[in-house]
Amino acid sequence: MASSTRRVLTVTASAVALGLVLAACSGGSSDSGSGDGTAGGSDGGSSDALDAALEQGGTIEYWTWTPQAEEQAAAFMKAYPNVTVNVTNTGGAADHNLKLQNALTAGSGIPDVAQLEYQSVSQFQLPGSLTDLTEYGFADLEDLYTPSTWGAVTQNGGIWGLPQDSGPMALFYNEEVFTSLGIEVPTTWDEYITAGEAIKAANPDTCIVNDSGDAGFTTSMIWQAGGRPFAVDGENVTINLQDEGSKLWADTWNKIVQGGLNCEIPGWTDEWFAALSDGTIATLPTGAWMPGVFENSAPDGAGKWRVAPMPTYDGTPANAENGGSTEVVPKGAPNPELGAAFLRWLNSDPESISVFLNSGGGFPATVAELQSDEFLGFTSDYFGGQEINKVLVEGIDNVGTGWQYLPWQSYANSIVSETLGQSYLNRTDLNEGLVAWQDANVKYGEEQGFTVSTE
Amino acid sequence: MSSVVAERPGQVRKVRRRLTGLWFTVPFLLVFVFVFIAPLAYTIWLSLFQTKLIGGTSFVGADNFVAVFQDPKFWEGLGRVSLFLLVQVPVMLAMALVAALVIDSARLHGIRFFRIAMFLPYAVPSVAAVLMWGFMYGERFGLVGNLNGWLGTDFSVLSQQWLLVGIGNIVTWSFMGYNMLILYSSLKAISPELYEAAALDGAGQLRIVRNIKLPAVQGSIVVAVIFSIIGSFQLFNEPNIMQKLVPNLISTYYTPNMYAYNLSFTGQQVNYAAALAIIMGVVTAVIAYVVQLRGNREALK
Numbered sequence: 001m002a003s004s005t006r007r008v009l010t011v012t013a014s015a016v017a018l019g020l021v022l023a024a025c026s027g028g029s030s031d032s033g034s035g036d037g038t039a040g041g042s043d044g045g046s047s048d049a050l051d052a053a054l055e056q057g058g059t060i061e062y063w064t065w066t067p068q069a070e071e072q073a074a075a076f077m078k079a080y081p082n083v084t085v086n087v088t089n090t091g092g093a094a095d096h097n098l099k100l101q102n103a104l105t106a107g108s109g110i111p112d113v114a115q116l117e118y119q120s121v122s123q124f125q126l127p128g129s130l131t132d133l134t135e136y137g138f139a140d141l142e143d144l145y146t147p148s149t150w151g152a153v154t155q156n157g158g159i160w161g162l163p164q165d166s167g168p169m170a171l172f173y174n175e176e177v178f179t180s181l182g183i184e185v186p187t188t189w190d191e192y193i194t195a196g197e198a199i200k201a202a203n204p205d206t207c208i209v210n211d212s213g214d215a216g217f218t219t220s221m222i223w224q225a226g227g228r229p230f231a232v233d234g235e236n237v238t239i240n241l242q243d244e245g246s247k248l249w250a251d252t253w254n255k256i257v258q259g260g261l262n263c264e265i266p267g268w269t270d271e272w273f274a275a276l277s278d279g280t281i282a283t284l285p286t287g288a289w290m291p292g293v294f295e296n297s298a299p300d301g302a303g304k305w306r307v308a309p310m311p312t313y314d315g316t317p318a319n320a321e322n323g324g325s326t327e328v329v330p331k332g333a334p335n336p337e338l339g340a341a342f343l344r345w346l347n348s349d350p351e352s353i354s355v356f357l358n359s360g361g362g363f364p365a366t367v368a369e370l371q372s373d374e375f376l377g378f379t380s381d382y383f384g385g386q387e388i389n390k391v392l393v394e395g396i397d398n399v400g401t402g403w404q405y406l407p408w409q410s411y412a413n414s415i416v417s418e419t420l421g422q423s424y425l426n427r428t429d430l431n432e433g434l435v436a437w438q439d440a441n442v443k444y445g446e447e448q449g450f451t452v453s454t455e
Numbered sequence: 456m457s458s459v460v461a462e463r464p465g466q467v468r469k470v471r472r473r474l475t476g477l478w479f480t481v482p483f484l485l486v487f488v489f490v491f492i493a494p495l496a497y498t499i500w501l502s503l504f505q506t507k508l509i510g511g512t513s514f515v516g517a518d519n520f521v522a523v524f525q526d527p528k529f530w531e532g533l534g535r536v537s538l539f540l541l542v543q544v545p546v547m548l549a550m551a552l553v554a555a556l557v558i559d560s561a562r563l564h565g566i567r568f569f570r571i572a573m574f575l576p577y578a579v580p581s582v583a584a585v586l587m588w589g590f591m592y593g594e595r596f597g598l599v600g601n602l603n604g605w606l607g608t609d610f611s612v613l614s615q616q617w618l619l620v621g622i623g624n625i626v627t628w629s630f631m632g633y634n635m636l637i638l639y640s641s642l643k644a645i646s647p648e649l650y651e652a653a654a655l656d657g658a659g660q661l662r663i664v665r666n667i668k669l670p671a672v673q674g675s676i677v678v679a680v681i682f683s684i685i686g687s688f689q690l691f692n693e694p695n696i697m698q699k700l701v702p703n704l705i706s707t708y709y710t711p712n713m714y715a716y717n718l719s720f721t722g723q724q725v726n727y728a729a730a731l732a733i734i735m736g737v738v739t740a741v742i743a744y745v746v747q748l749r750g751n752r753e754a755l756k
C-alpha cells in the first residue's frame with residue numbers, strides 16, 4: 001500500500017513536469033490542424049483536423065487486449081507511414097481498466113487510444129475522462145454501425161468512441177450431447193430446463209450450462225428477459241434489480257441453480273475449456289464473438305458445436321448484447337487528434353475491419369460487413385459446416401433497446417461474487433442475491449455522491 | 456538518527472562539529488525520507504480526505520478511521536488472518552524447527568539435498584506456487600480429483616470449510632524451508648565446546664536438544680514468529696490468485712490487504728484504503744512489538 005501510494009506521488013510530480021513539456025509541444029505543432037478543426041466543427045464537427053494530423057504524422061500509444069491489434073496497427077502504418085502506433089497488450093478488460101484508471105488518476109502515461117468494454121464507457125465518461133469525438137465529425141459515421149452498438153458509445157450528448165465489435169447473444173450447443181440423448185435443442189427457457197434435467201439425469205458429471213454467478217452473463221440475461229435494472233441520468237441513478245425482467249430471469253434461473261443443473265466451473269479457466277471440448281458442458285448462452293474463442297481455446301470441440309437463437313420466455317424472440325468493445329480517446333492523451341484519426345481508421349476502414357474479422361474471428365459492429373454475402377455465407381468447419389453468421393446476425397434485430405450500465409460497472413462486477421454469488425454457492429433464491437447486489441451498489445453509489453433510488 | 460543525540464548543557468560548541476556529521480548522513484537521510492517517510496506521510500495525508508465520483512475531494516479528518524472500525528468487512532478480514540496466524544504459524548514453525556534439528560543432527564544421508572529441497576519452494580514465485588497448488592486442488596483434473604477417483608471420496612479443498620486450510624498449506628509449503636534455514640543457521644552458530652562438555656557430562660541427544668539447541672534458537676524463533684505475523688497480516692497473493700478459481704468463496708475483503716487493494720483500485724476509494732492500511736500497519740507493529748518484548752524476556756530467563 002505504502003509503496004503504491006508513493007508511486008502515485010512521484011508519478012504525479014513527474015506528470016506535472018511532463019505535462020508542461022507536452023503542452024508546450026502540442027501547442028506549437030498542432031496549431032494549424034486544431035485551428036481548422038475547431039473553426040469548422042464546433043457544432044457539426046469536422047474531420048479536417050484529423051486528416052491534417054495524419055499528414056503531419058507522429059507517434060501514438062494504443063492500449064488494447066484485442067488479439068488482432070498488432071496486425072491492424074501494422075496495416076495502418078503501411079497506409080500512413082508518417083504515423084507510428086505503439087500497441088500495448090493489456091491482457092484483459094479488468095487489468096486494462098485498472099491500468100487506464102491509474103494513468104488517468106496520475107495524469108501521466110495516458111494512451112492516445114484505448115479499448116473499453118461497452119459496459120465501462122459510462123464509468124469513464126461520467127467523470128470526464130473521455131474525449132467527445134463529435135468535434136472531429138464522428139457523427140457522420142453513425143450509419144456505419146448497428147443501432148445497439150452506436151447507442152453504447154453515445155451518451156450524455158457526446159460520441160465517446162467507435163464500436164469495434166458486438167456481441168448479440170446466441171445459444172451455442174454441443175450437438176453430440178443432444179443427439180446422443182435424443183433431446184431437441186431448446187427454443188424456450190422451459191424447454192431449456194427440461195433439457196437440463198435430462199442431461200443431469202443421464203450423467204451427473206455433465207450439465208446444461210456452467211454458471212456460478214458471472215456479472216456480464218447475469219446483466220445480459222436480465223437484459224434479454226426485458227429487465228432494465230439500471231438507469232443513469234447524470235448524477236441520478238436508479239437501481240432496481242427486482243424489476244419485472246430481473247425477477248423473470250431469477251425465477252427461471254432458480255430452477256437451474258436450485259435444481260443443481262449447472263456446473264460450477266469458472267469461465268476462462270483451463271478446466272472450462274476442457275469441459276467445452278469434452279461434452280461436460282452442453283450449452284453456452286453467450287455473445288456472438290464466441291466462435292473465435294472456441295476455435296482458439298477449445299480446439300478439441302471442433303465439429304461438435306452448433307449455434308441456435310437464444311431461447312425465449314414466451315415464444316417472442318428477444319435478445320441482448322453480451323460483451324463487445326469500443327475504442328476511445330482518453331482525456332489528457334498527448335496526441336488526441338492523431339489518436340482520433342487512428343481510431344476512425346481502426347473501426348471504420350474496410351481494410352482494418354477485414355483484418356479484424358479474418359485474423360481472429362471477431363464479430364463486427366458495422367452494418368456493411370454484417371450484411372455482406374461473404375460474411376453471411378461463411379461456413380465454419382468448427383461448427384460442422386454451419387453458416388453460423390446467419391444465425392448470429394439474425395439475433396441483432398431482436399436486441400432489446402434502452403439498456404444502460406452503472407457508472408461504476410467495474411466495481412459492481414467485482415462484488416457480484418460476494419452478493420449474488422452467495423445464492424449460487426448455497427443454492428438459495430437468486431432474487432435474494434440480486435437484492436444483496438442492489439443494496440451494495442446503492443450504498444456505493446451514495447458514498448460516491450450519486451443520488452440513488454430503487455424505484 | 457544517531458545524529459540527533461539529546462543535547463546537554465555546556466556542549467553548545469560541539470554543535471557545529473555535529474552539523475558536519477549531519478552532512479555525511481545527508482545521502483542516507485535523503486533516501487530515507489523519500490523511501491520511508493514520504494510514502495507514510497502521503498498515506499496519512501490521503502487518509503484524511505474523501506474523494507467522490509460526484510463532488511470531488513473534501514477534508515474529512517478522522518472519519519475514514521472511524522468508518523474502518525465500524526466496517527464489518529474489515530473485522531471479518533482481520534478475524535480471518537488472525538485465525539490463520541494462530542493456526543498456520545505454529546504448525547509451520549514447528550515443522551521448520553523439527554526439520555532444522557534433524558538436518559543439524561548430522562545423522563542423515565544426503566543432508567544437502569534435503570536442505571536445498573526444503574528451501575527450494577521459497578524460490579518459487581508465489582504466483583506460480585498458487586497456480587500450481589490451485590491446479591492440484593482441482594476436483595476435475597487435479598490431484599485431489601484423482602485421489603477422490605481412487606478412494607471413491609468426495610473431498611474438496613476448494614470448499615467453504617477447507618479453503619483457508621488449503622491456503623495455509625500453500626503458505627507453509629512456501630515458507631517452511633525459509634524458516635528452517637533461519638533456525639538452522641543459529642544451530643550452526645552453537646560452539647562445539649558446548650557439545651563436547653555435554654558429551655563429557657554424559658548427556659544424550661534429547662538432552663542436548665532440550666538444554667543446548669532449543670535455548671540457542673530461541674532468539675531466531677522470535678524473529679521467525681515476527682516475520683510470520685507480518686506475513687499473515689499481509690496475506691494477499693494466495694487468496695487473490697485463487698479468487699479466479701473459486702470466485703464465490705473469496706470475497707473482495709477476504710483479507711485486509713485484499714480489501715485495501717480492491718477498495719483503492721476497483722472501487723476508487725483510495726482514501727478509505729489508506730486509512731485501512733494505516734490501521735493494519737499499526738495493528739501489525741503493535742503485535743510484533745509485544746511478541747518481541749515477550750520473546751526477549753523469555754530468552755533472558
